[in-house]
Amino acid sequence: RITAKGSYSEREAADICRQIVTVVHVCHFMGVMHRDLKPENFLMVSRxxxxxxxxxxxxxSVFIEDxxxxxxxxxxxGVILYILLSGV
Known part of the structure; x- marks a missing residue:
């Protein structure tokens, strides 16, 4: 759904990017590095x-070294944020 919409407003893109950074933070806190972050690898929970x-x-993904x-x-x-704003 992220890529289907095309471009987003600055507020919408910031909200989505904030969620992405939070997901990455939780993964790192759990000791996991995703290594394939792209819009297609994030799904909305509902419509x-x-x-x-x-x-x-x-x-x-791999386990993070201390x-x-x-x-x-x-x-x-940053690339995902650019994609959200530009609709590329």
Whole structure:
């Protein structure tokens, strides 16, 4: 549903991006790095407008090494935000 809509307003994109960052934070807290963040791997729980997101496709995920910094996730979240705003 994320990609089907096309572009989003700044507020809508910020709300979705905030949820994505929260999902990533929870994954990292649990010791898992997703490694395949893209709009297609986030699903809305219901058809409601403000439906929460769930992450899918953990096939490439790995366990996080202690004290490692993973900057790729920030880049991926930024790319998703760009896609939400531009509709690319």
């Amino acid at each position: 409601e407008e403000n439906s929460p997101l769930k992450a899918t496709d953990f096939g490439l 004290n490692e910094v993973y900057k790729d996730v920030v880049w991926s979240a």
